[in-house]
Amino acid sequence: MTVMHEIAHYLLLCVNGVKLQRNFNKQVVKAYCDPEWQAKCLAGEIMIPAHLVAGMDLFDVIEKCGVSRDAAVIRCAIYHNLMMIIQIMFWKEGR
Template identity: 35%
Template sequence: MDCCRILEHTLPQAGFNYRIEEVAELDECAAFTIPDQGLVVVREDIYELLQKGNVFGRSTVIHEMAHIVLKHAAKLHRGAQLKKHQFYEDSEWQAKALTAAIMMPLEACKEAESAEHLAKICGTSVQSARFRIDRLVKEGKITGQRSLFI
């Protein structure tokens, strides 16, 4: 996925603006989205990583896009109190799950020989690939392959 194009062209065409903030102004998170205001804010160093095609830069943009697609309200952001809702109701968990599904489609997960292979073919981190495969095994969407990914 061309995440630079998503941030710089696709999101503005959909009515969203983006803003790049200095690291000192946004030191607690890489980026955030305020769907009600049509705004995505990305930390400058993350934007630079994105420009280089870095995995974390790319996944950050997809993660913020997931918040938009899932129509999350700003009140459910990372600072929300834990234990007040089920884990799957958490906006961060939902955005991470959607990011993983977008970056590592089920078919790629089924075809990958290992988490390392999945990371390579999908352009993600090995850690993310292991997490994605583990979730799919636990959900029964991939069977008989657990030993390949642990």
């Protein structure tokens, strides 16, 4: 995941032209503006695509995607929380 994280930095900056958020004053930076957050998200999506996580448990993700337990836990949590939010949004009374 570390190599893909660094490649994600390169892709975001050099290929897509995403500007880095500089923070020398210890100000709070919105997550989506933080280059580390951006690189983690992109690397995670490249190595563990959401459509694969749908039918897998944690151990399947680790084995089939060749990632660490920590990376698999984060991606599974993100995917499953997203699915829960989508279900809540489309939930109708009486069901």
